Amino acid sequence: MAADGHKLAFYRWQAALLISDSGRMLNSQQTMRAAVCVRAGGPEVLEIREVPLPAVRDGWSLVRVEGAGLNRSELRTRQGHSPSVIFPRVLGIECVGTVAASTDPSLPEGTTVAAVMGEMGREFDGGYAEYALLPNALLMPITTTLPWEILAALPETYLTAQGSLDALGVMPGDRRRLLIRGGTSSVGMAAASIASGYGLETAATTRRQSKADAVKTAGVDHVLVDDGKSLAASLRTIWPDGPDLVLDLVGARTAVDSLRLVRRGGTVCVAGSLSGWLIPDFEPIAMIPYGTKLTSFHSDNFKGSVGTTVLQRVVREVEGGVYRPNVDRVFDLDDIVKAHQYMENNEATGKLVVLP
Structure with a gap:
């Protein structure tokens, strides 16, 4: 028991150092760009804003978002069909990117990660932003050579x-x-x-x-x-x-x-x-x-190590040409209104991706 206690204390000490170092590195960037859903309504309620960079806290890590897939559930949330969601909210139930500041020694800075669901973009801000503060339990570390727009289409x-x-x-x-x-x-x-x-x-x-x-x-x-x-x-x-x-x-x-x-x-x-x-x-x-x-x-049934294992297998199959990711269109964050209008008009055949 004593050894386990010392090990836990060591991990907490490491995490504190990581937060401190990361905080100094990110200190020069106090804000980030995000697509904020300001109220329920049409695509126009998504506004690009400068918002405070989220502060890292215990059990959560800051992810630099490199890509986010669009989903119909986000469209319905934007329309007001998710009573539990309080606006304003940064939507996005999934994203891929790299760890920018970590509280988990198994997720060092620079690790490529994916995240899906777990009330992301609903109870707390999601992937429609340059950075997302996410629970460590949601982060799935992935090894890949795929470009961001392809990786973002997968989770x-x-x-x-x-x-x-x-x-x-x-x-x-x-x-x-x-x-x-x-x-x-x-x-x-x-x-x-x-x-x-x-x-x-x-x-x-x-x-x-x-x-x-x-x-x-x-x-x-x-x-x-x-x-x-x-x-x-x-x-x-x-x-x-x-x-x-x-x-x-x-x-x-x-x-x-x-x-x-x-x-x-x-x-x-x-x-x-x-x-x-x-x-x-x-x-x-x-x-x-x-x-x-x-x-x-x-x-939500695929969380933690189970989700990581499945997603890593999918990534390997895509890299090998066995699976075709079927990306219909890639949008910039500035074009999020157009992206939602495109989705609402049912014009897509395959996945829509946003790159912050």
């Missing part, structure tokens, strides 16, 4: 895609049939990339025929245009018995329909919320067919 997207396929029980060599609803989303295209590499036969939906080629490029075998009327009929022409698995990234609006589309005894995983978070008037006994399974995935 939330690929962790969600991989976790969703895990929830569906997908394994390399799988020969089942998978339907991805919301196939042109960044997570949908990431899931298609992983699933095709595993060997599954895949189909994916899009609402725009003009995006079909991009979905095919992601590795999808069959592209279905979902007009809200004839998806079931189109699906039966390829798979008369229906898909074995459905990854539903549209979410609340389509989850019940997905339960009808999947073959009896199949599995539906809801892992997205492109249409919102709540299923109105949901009656599980009436709406889940006998033997059919309904599950879900949320990227």
